[in-house]
Amino acid sequence: MPAQTKSAAKLQGAWWKYTAGLLMAYVIYGAFAIAHGAIGFAEKGVAARVIFFHVPCAVLSSVAYFAGMCYAVRYLYSSHRKSLKDDWYSAAAMELGFLFCILCTLTGSIFAGIQWGSFWNWDPRETSIVIMLLLYASYLLLRTGLSRSPEKKARLSAVYTIVALVPAQFLIWVVPRILATMHPTTTLTDPRMTSITYKMVLYPSFAAFTLLFIWLMQLRVRSLRILALRKERALRRISEKY
Amino acid sequence: MNSMPWHKQAAALWKKDIRAEMRTRVATGSMGVFALSALLLIALSMLSVKGVEYRDALGRLKPAWDDAGKMALLWTLLCFAAFTGLAHPFVHEEESGTSLALRLYMSAEAVYAGKLLFNLTTLAAMMLVITPAYMLLTGMNTGRLILFFPIMIGGCFGLGSVATVVAALAAKAKSSGALFGAIGLPILVVFLILLMQAAHLCYAGNATPISIVKDVGGLVSFGVMIVALSAMLFHFIWDD
Amino acid sequence: MKLHLHNLGHRYGARVLFRGIEHTAAEGSVTIVTGPNGAGKSTLLRIAADLLLPWEGSALLYQTSEAVTGAQRKMTTGYVSPEMALYSEFTGAENLAFYARLRGLQPDNAFLRSALEKVGLKGRGRDRYADYSSGMKQRLKIAVAQLGEPMLLLLDEPGTNLDRSGAEILQEALQEVRNRKGIALLATNEPDEELWGDEKICVNAV
DSSP states (O other): OOHHHHHHHHHHHTHHHHHHHHHHHHHHHHHHHTSOOOTTSGGGGTGGGGHHHHHHHHHHHHHHHHHHHHHHHHHHHOSSSOOHHHHHHHHHHHHHHHHHHHHHHHHHHHHHHHHTSSSOOOOHHHHHHHHHHHHHHHHHHHHHHTOSOHHHHHHHHHHHHHHTHHHHHIIIIIHHHHSOOOSOSSTTTSGGGSOHHHHHHHHHHHHHHHHHHHHHHHHHHHHHHHHHHHHHHHHHHHHHHO | OOOOOHHHHHHHHHHHHHHHHHHHOHHHHHHHHHHHHHHHHHHHHTGGGSSOEEEOTTSOEEESSOHHHHHHHHHHHHHHHHHHHTTHHHHHHHHHTTHHHHHHHSOHHHHHHHHHHHHHHHHHHHHHHHHHHHHHHHOOOOOOHHHHHHHHHHHHHHHHHHHHHHHHHHHTSTTHHHHHHHHHHHHHHHHHHHHHHHHHHHHOTTOOHHHHHHHHHHHHHHHHHHHHHHHHHHHHHHOO | OEEEEEEEEEEETTEEEEEEEEEEEOTTEEEEEEOOTTSSHHHHHHHHTTSSOOSEEEEEEESSSSEEOHHHHHHTEEEEOTTOOOOTTSBHHHHHHHHHHHTTOOOOHHHHHHHHHHTTOTTOTTSBGGGSOHHHHHHHHHHHHTTTOOSEEEEESTTTTOOHHHHHHHHHHHHHHHHTTOEEEEEOOOHHHHTTOSEEEEOOOO
């Protein structure tokens, strides 16, 4: 294929990346210019604009875990020769989950500082996200401890992902329900509670963050593949030399 | 030749581990000494708040260090003590090279069952010593016995099951000792939250049957789920 | 009874150990596995013991026309390897008794005594494994591998640290496998030991 048509095909396949960029730009603009300040919040509701970034991050940090777990299950139970590709996808999802977890904690803490007067309140959802952070961190730690064999690393970290699902799902479903929370649980799930300007920004924001997540995942998997190839090539070069 | 039923193999492994433990006392010794020193430190550092009372959100006077708080500290202590000793059964097999023979002579499920049983036994033995000593030193009450015992047993089960599967994972990594606590404790934090929630029931006068089933059930189901998943996945950890 | 190695190959990461090994060991035969250090003799035996999944190909054990798999295969395999260790906190007899129990045997005193005597450890059963010399450890490992009269006996450099009478014990063990129509694989580079086999596989680094 000539180089020109190849790059044209690449550009055609990238349409959704442009969409992601445009959507994200719209969300950033909309968060400050379209949505009105929320009623009943401190500082005339200016701080509440953080939800356009905070809530998608929170959702993604748990969705990423489930994505990582699905790929872990796929890796372990693929009947024929196990493919390290599934492990890369699983690891990439978990790394991104860690990233969005941090972003969610930071944005939440900024809002809490302005709205509730303290950056940290031991609200159950705050506790949950911190423990979620710890779970992600220990997953990544386990992977660094298993750097010798890629197959073993893939197998054991997949097992850890599945076992840690038990505390993760308790965190997401059970803990916020058994402890009293300051989080507005119904504000976002009940459509009557948000104004039309909020919806105009919040719903595109979910789409923008989801596309961003998929894009980042693709990039990370590609870089993990390159790292693995480079390691293999280095090994081969050594065995040729000596 | 017929294959051995897994529970008989598991029982043989359990007996072997108990016997080795009686001789070397690595796991029980390290856990016991750790738990006793921590116990002493907790009791000493909490002397200052012994008689202190505070007003809660509704304006009622409450002791700063009540029974539920004492229970929470007891479990924190037990968790850390467990994590000093419970990696030993797996790490020892991997480090001394005896795991290779076990892989040939036993099925993975039998190894898991045997090691889980051994860890639960050691943990129960430690709790039988530590809990009364803690109650004596801090003056913790048992509260309602009908809830106290299920909570202690459920806690032992959950703690042991998490420690077992995490120890098996950590034993396969380099510097497994350091990794063991780091990858196990985040899982246990969630479990401890459930445990403390259930512990409140012991001392609350107004516990309804529904809240008892919900909280104690949640506690037990955590352990059951961990054991079920670990048993399913153990051969991925154990076999090369 | 036969052991069929078909198009067997293994690699660690990018390093290929061996490829395309084709061999059928008939019942009552002893196969010698030779090859330079690091060629993958031990790996081949590990695969034959069903302790390692091969990268490509298969190593199947047939009792009749059906392959023996899983727990049943493990129960009919005896394995000696330098990487394998027994429990140093137990005595020789206790070690034997433990593995015998895992094989479903009832190890009474007479059983243990005869098993120890067979490998020349008579009277040393009550000493700790940790206090054994390396040759005695090797003998005990051979005794453990023979528990339950396995149909597939895999010996990975079994002659290490053994004296002349130790070598006789090995020959006797191989003869017993032949008599019960089992299969033995012996990985070695000792010219004397290579003479004990009927067939030979040469593992060469690719």
